[in-house]
Amino acid sequence: xxxxxxxxxxxxxxxxxxxxxxxxxxxxxxxxxxxxxxxxxxxxxxxxxxxxxxxxxxxxxxxxxxxxxxxxxxxxxxxxxxxxxxxxxxxxxxxxxxxxxxxxxxxxxxxxxxxxxxxxxxxxxxxxxxxxxxxxxxxxxxxxxxxxxxxxxxxxxxxxxxxxxxxxxxxxxxxxxxxxxxxxxxxxxxxxxxxxxxxxxxxxxxxxxxxxxxxxxxxxxxxxxxxxxxxxxxxxxxxxxxxxxxxxxxxxxxxxxxxxxxxxxxxxxxxxxxxxxxxxxxxxxxxxxxxxxxxxxxxxxxxxxxxxxxxxxxxxxxxxxxxxxxxxxxxxxxxxxxxxxxxxxxxxxxxxxxxxxx
Amino acid sequence: xxxxxxxxxxxxxxxxxxxxxxxxxxxxxxxxxxxxxxxxxxxxxxxxxxxxxxxxxxxxxxxxxxxxxxxxxxxxxxxxxxxxxxxxxxxxxxxxxxxxxxxxxxxxxxxxxxxxxxxxxxxxxxxxxxxxxxxxxxxxxxxxxxxxxxxxxxxxxxxxxxxxxxxxxxxxxxxxxxxxxxxxxxxxxxxxxxxxxxxxxxxxxxxxxxxxxxxxxxxxxxxxxxxxxxxxxxxxxxxxxxxxxxxxxxxxxxxxxxxxxxxxxxxxxxxxxxxxxxxxxxxxxxxxxxxxxxxxxxxxxxxxxxxxxxxxxxxxxxxxxxxxxxxxxxxxxxxxxxxxxxxxxxxxxxxxxxxxxx
Numbered sequence: 155x156x157x158x159x160x161x162x163x164x165x166x167x168x169x170x171x172x173x174x175x176x177x178x179x180x181x182x183x184x185x186x187x188x189x190x191x192x193x194x195x196x197x198x199x200x201x202x203x204x205x206x207x208x209x210x211x212x213x214x215x216x217x218x219x220x221x222x223x224x225x226x227x228x229x230x231x232x233x234x235x236x237x238x239x240x241x242x243x244x245x246x247x248x249x250x251x252x253x254x255x256x257x258x259x260x261x262x263x264x265x266x267x268x269x270x271x272x273x274x275x276x277x278x279x280x281x282x283x284x285x286x287x288x289x290x291x292x293x294x295x296x297x298x299x300x301x302x303x304x305x306x307x308x309x310x311x312x313x314x315x316x317x318x319x320x321x322x323x324x325x326x327x328x329x330x331x332x333x334x335x336x337x338x339x340x341x342x343x344x345x346x347x348x349x350x351x352x353x354x355x356x357x358x359x360x361x362x363x364x365x366x367x368x369x370x371x372x373x374x375x376x377x378x379x380x381x382x383x384x385x386x387x388x389x390x391x392x393x394x395x396x397x398x399x400x401x402x403x404x405x406x407x408x409x410x411x412x413x414x415x416x417x418x419x420x421x422x423x424x425x426x427x428x429x430x431x432x433x434x435x436x437x438x439x440x441x442x443x444x445x446x447x448x449x450x451x452x453x454x455x456x457x458x459x460x461x462x463x464x465x466x467x468x469x470x471x472x473x474x475x476x477x478x479x480x481x482x483x484x485x486x487x488x489x490x491x492x493x494x495x496x497x498x499x500x501x502x503x504x505x506x507x508x509x510x511x512x
Numbered sequence: 513x514x515x516x517x518x519x520x521x522x523x524x525x526x527x528x529x530x531x532x533x534x535x536x537x538x539x540x541x542x543x544x545x546x547x548x549x550x551x552x553x554x555x556x557x558x559x560x561x562x563x564x565x566x567x568x569x570x571x572x573x574x575x576x577x578x579x580x581x582x583x584x585x586x587x588x589x590x591x592x593x594x595x596x597x598x599x600x601x602x603x604x605x606x607x608x609x610x611x612x613x614x615x616x617x618x619x620x621x622x623x624x625x626x627x628x629x630x631x632x633x634x635x636x637x638x639x640x641x642x643x644x645x646x647x648x649x650x651x652x653x654x655x656x657x658x659x660x661x662x663x664x665x666x667x668x669x670x671x672x673x674x675x676x677x678x679x680x681x682x683x684x685x686x687x688x689x690x691x692x693x694x695x696x697x698x699x700x701x702x703x704x705x706x707x708x709x710x711x712x713x714x715x716x717x718x719x720x721x722x723x724x725x726x727x728x729x730x731x732x733x734x735x736x737x738x739x740x741x742x743x744x745x746x747x748x749x750x751x752x753x754x755x756x757x758x759x760x761x762x763x764x765x766x767x768x769x770x771x772x773x774x775x776x777x778x779x780x781x782x783x784x785x786x787x788x789x790x791x792x793x794x795x796x797x798x799x800x801x802x803x804x805x806x807x808x809x810x811x812x813x814x815x816x817x818x819x820x821x822x823x824x825x826x827x828x829x830x831x832x833x834x835x836x837x838x839x840x841x842x843x844x845x846x847x848x849x850x851x852x853x854x855x856x857x858x859x860x861x862x863x864x865x866x867x868x869x870x
Binding site: 156158160161162163164165166171172174175176178179183184185186188189190191192224225226227228229231232236256259260262263341343348349350351367368369370371372384385386387388389390391394469470 | 519520522533537541542544546548550585586587614617620699701706707709727728730742744747748749752828
């Protein structure tokens with residue numbers, strides 16, 4: 155039995171793997187999903203269903219478009235200012251981690267980034283709370299979940315400025331009010347599907363206002379007009395995303411999975427706080443439900459706990475080098491049984507440690 | 513028995529589908545290829561092997577980098593001038609079809625496109641031959657194979673200007689001398705692998721000379737430095753490309769497949785020229801080996817031939833709406849038996865027609 159706590163690309167439901175595996179051999183009339191035209195009615199149906207599922211699962215209001223693109227969140231770091239920031243104007247950015255920082259760096263090609271608050275000095279261990287967003291900002295950009303540091307932003311600041319959010323690592327994990335956002339983007343490879351796909355949810359009325367000429371593939375409006383098929387889309391990744399979103403729907407949707415995610419996170423944080431060998435790395439009120447970061451009170455024990463985890467079938471628990479220690483990523487598809495197994499592992503390790511040291 | 517003559521995404525070898533299908537269930541230690549980190553040694557090995565295979569199969573000289581990117585050829589239409597065309601300068605473009613035309617349209621955001629020759633007036637039925645490329649052009653851009661019109665460019669003009677080529681639909685189908693090109697790009701979904709992947713082969717020394725600031729994800733140099741892993745790559749598409757390129761190598765490589773492709777094309781064109789019911793649509797000397805376009809002498813028969821093909825398990829034979837008639841795409845993985853089956857179909861249709869009309 156393996157437990158995949160990897161940070162992404164990450165675990166997806168086993169039944170999605172089974173369906174995807176079958177479609178690679180036979181999607182339609184003996185043809186593989188890898189050899190069919192994206193212009194076949196069958197695949198057009200897949201894109202339609204995937205779009206409908208995103209709208210349904212997140213309760214997307216009218217006036218918003220859902221896009222399936224390529225290039226990951228990293229390409230969005232540039233596409234956002236290219237499409238939303240008029241030449242020489244300023245956008246407000248909240249700096250909560252390395253990915254927010256990367257987003258900020260791409261702004262300079264199009265205008266200016268104003269960092270309204272940052273937790274960089276404390277190695278991003280918390281989400282800044284009290285900051286002002288200048289009303290003349292072209293937009294406010296934030297990162298809802300910080301994979302590397304294990305922090306999550308559960309409340310949005312009140313602002314009249316358009317809100318743009320990188321939700322790569324917590325989209326579909328909890329109920330959000332899409333109407334509070336003007337643009338949401340997310341690399342698919344956590345709770346949506348395989349790598350090679352990016353989801354964008356954009357309020358149509360905010361587009362086309364920069365006065366800047368935008369190359370076709372980088373223009374949201376072109377993709378909206380093309381129904382995510384301006385050019386050949388990433389067929390297989392969209393297909394698997396559709397399967398995965400269908401799985402989420404069958405589980406009861408986002409509200410239901412949020413309860414599971416809360417239960418998983420609570421169980422693991424409770425153990426981290428209880429177990430004297432371990433401790434969390436970030437502000438308790440900002441603890442992410444998706445990525446649980448922890449270290450050991452005695453760093454010298456980390457190597458042997460890592461080996462113990464490895465020997466017992468745990469995957470992807472190594473913390474990011476900038477935080478160290480461990481990171482348990484617990485995306486939608488990670489079963490709570492894997493979380494309980496990890497807790498058991500920590501308790502067994504503690505008992506063994508106590509036996510040896512008493 | 514189905515025969516997949518689709519124009520792309522297109523047929524890949526059956527054994528590639530089988531291997532890919534298995535990896536979706538179990539790539540490594542029971543984990544799916546869809547749930548592993550791109551930073552695992554196993555996947556880093558995949559990228560390394562895929563890169564090595566491209567270099568080996570195309571005999572790429574030193575001084576060139578091979579990149580696995582996203583966004584398709586359509587994103588390259590913008591990335592090429594962004595990376596190679598200094599502000600206000602001019603690049604020379606050969607207009608041989610709709611895709612060349614789309615590439616030309618993206619230049620305006622960065623400089624000027626000079627169309628050195630075009631076959632647009634004759635609906636792109638031939639490849640222009642006699643044209644001059646001004647020596648002060650930043651580069652010369654051409655499209656080696658025109659999927660929609662069934663023309664292919666078998667010789668390059670002699671020029672001192674850097675040569676950029678969109679090889680989306682004939683890369684890996686015939687031996688090329690990479691040293692004659694400065695940048696080659698190709699959407700993967702013909703002879704390389706599934707949709708959602710783009711290959712770029714670029715001579716390192718031509719980069720970094722525009723003086724323009726380039727967003728990270730659109731900068732070839734960033735991807736070279738990142739070894740195609742600046743951000744999360746399209747893991748599954750790269751994996752399947754590696755399988756497919758390995759299949760090509762096991763078949764004897766590009767020189768060997770070129771002979772097969774020549775035999776397939778010759779067989780079908782011979783039948784088109786012989787069979788009084790059919791005729792080719794473009795200049796004989798420019799006929800593509802990848803996409804064979806043909807119509808019927810009597811257009812009223814096309815509907816019934818289309819139905820006859822459909823009833824007999826032929827997929828993807830419908831011609832593009834701008835040419836009409838039929839298009840038989842015969843990429844590397846299409847077995848010659850499928851070509852023979854199509855020829856038989858055309859002959860049976862002819863016999864039936866003759867019986868009814870004599």
